[in-house]
Amino acid sequence: MYTSIVQVRQPRYQRIADELRRRIDRGEYASGRLLPSEAELSGIFDASRVTVRRALEVLRDEGLVDSRQGFGWFVATDPVRQNLARLGTIESQLAEEGIESTRRVLDFRFTKAPARVRQVLGAxxxxxxxxxxxxxxxxxxxxxVWCPEELGAELSRADVERSPFYELIPVPLGGAVQTIGAAAASAAEAEHLRVPVGSPVLRCERITCAADGGPVLVSEHVFPAHLTEFVVDLPHAEASIAPTGLRLVE
Incomplete structure (x- = not known):
């Protein structure tokens, strides 16, 4: 008696999904990292975009990848939740999520203050x-980050690469005002953040004051929109269901 074994060949999209899954498991595509575009994956696997998209949808159903308008596909990750109820650094927020934080200084210089910074800091x-x-x-x-010359005169590039400004400037700090808005990534921002040009980002301006109330730091933070969320507690219900602090952008 002969037994016939018929090997069923997997559909092409499934083989592509399996290979992408292996690459994610090996860490070739890190958590939160953008995948090559559908067009690039079509070239890599010599397959149609319809086939590639179906493979990606298989991985999305498994929770391994996700997509956002303007971003494309990326390895799924839980966004870091940054609490707006207290004044903290990026490093402390990441540490609370169990994430290793490092910083890379791209530019360190004393320079003429831009108009907005000059208006706020008076420097x-x-x-x-x-x-x-x-x-x-x-x-x-x-x-x-912009800091008045007299407060930053003793700081070095190594200092700001090692520690946050909050630990370095020689004045006791009070509170801060943060303004957060949606924007599109510029070419320079996209290059550094490894996102497509024009993709959604969250742009945060923070004005930090000394304990006596005077502004001492102006900073701008640009976050890829799929990697972070800002959270604020609203312990008391009011008549309006809209969040507080909204203003129209002119």
Missing amino acids: ETVLRVRRLNLADGEPFALVT
């Missing part, structure tokens, strides 16, 4: 530091 010359914050080795935020 003609400022220390401008631009840095990239990494979360588990992947870009998480592009940050620019």
Whole structure:
């Protein structure tokens, strides 16, 4: 008696899904990292975009990948929840999520203050530091900080690469005002954050004051929109269901 064994060949989309799954498991595509575009994957696997998209949808059903308008496909990740109810650093927020945080200083210089910074700080010359914050080795935020020259005069590039400004400037700190809005990634921002040009980002301006109430730092934080959420507790219900602090952007 002969037994015939028929090997069923997997559909092409399933084989592509299996290979992408292996690459994710090996860490070739890190959590939160963008995958190649559908067109690029079509070239890599010599398959139609319809086939590639079906493979990606299989992985999305498994919770391994996700997609956002303007981003494309990325390895699924839980966004970091940043609490707006207290003044904290990116490093402390990431540490609370169990994420390793590192910083890379891109620019360190004393320069003429931009009009907005001059208006807030009342300083003609400022220390401008631009840095990239990494979360588990992947870009998480592009940050620019402006500090009055007299408060930053003793600081070095190594200082700001090692520690937050909150630990470095020689004045006791009070509170801060944060303004958060939606924006599209510029070419420079996209390059550093490894997202497509024009993709959604959250842009946060923070004005930090000394204990006596005077502004001492202006900072701008740019976050890829799929990697972070801002959370605030609203313990008391009011008549309006709209969140507080809304204003129209002119």
